[in-house]
Amino acid sequence: MEPDDPRQQTLQMNRKIWVWDTAENLREMYWGNGMTLKDIATKVGVSITTVHRRMKDRKVPTRGPGPWTRRSTFRTNTDGNEEASGSHRSVDIHQLVMVAEHGTKAVYNRDVHHQTKIAFDNRPTNLELLSHSEHTTLHNRLETHPENQSTLFKFAANGENKPDYLESANT
Structure with missing residues (x-):
């Protein structure tokens, strides 16, 4: 499985299974890497709504709506x-x-x-x-x-x- 394969909810990185929807990983992608909800959704192969719901469930704050x-x-x-x-x-x-x-x-x-x-x-x-x-x-x-x-x-x-x-x- 390729690291950027968008059809998978888990990604292999350095031969370890990487679960994208932990609070730590979501925070890193969103705040650390400056990714949008759409960027994250595209990368992991889920909908924007799913990413937003997981962030909300894990109490990861969002930047709010765009201008x-x-x-x-x-x-x-x-x-x-x-x-x-x-x-x-x-x-x-x-x-x-x-x-x-x-x-x-x-x-x-x-x-x-x-x-x-x-x-x-x-x-x-x-x-x-x-x-x-x-x-x-x-x-x-x-x-x-x-x-x-x-x-x-x-x-x-x-x-x-x-x-x-x-x-x-x-x-």
């Missing part, structure tokens, strides 16, 4: 809603807008509905608070009666209620 997990990110999720996320949680922007407009007590246990069905149009005038039941009923009605969808769109032909960022650059 990329400390800053928040902004993205459009699969539903088309804009969302901001930190290291542990994410929240839809339309929910933040309603909290800013009405406070947390008013938004608590309520759904935020886009009146125009345009998920990225997060203007306060386009958002309304509904109970979960009201919100579900509204969307079910629109799905079963598509002719009602036209009443949902507030954009008139003359551009009334049209957000500035949707207007053409020539106007």
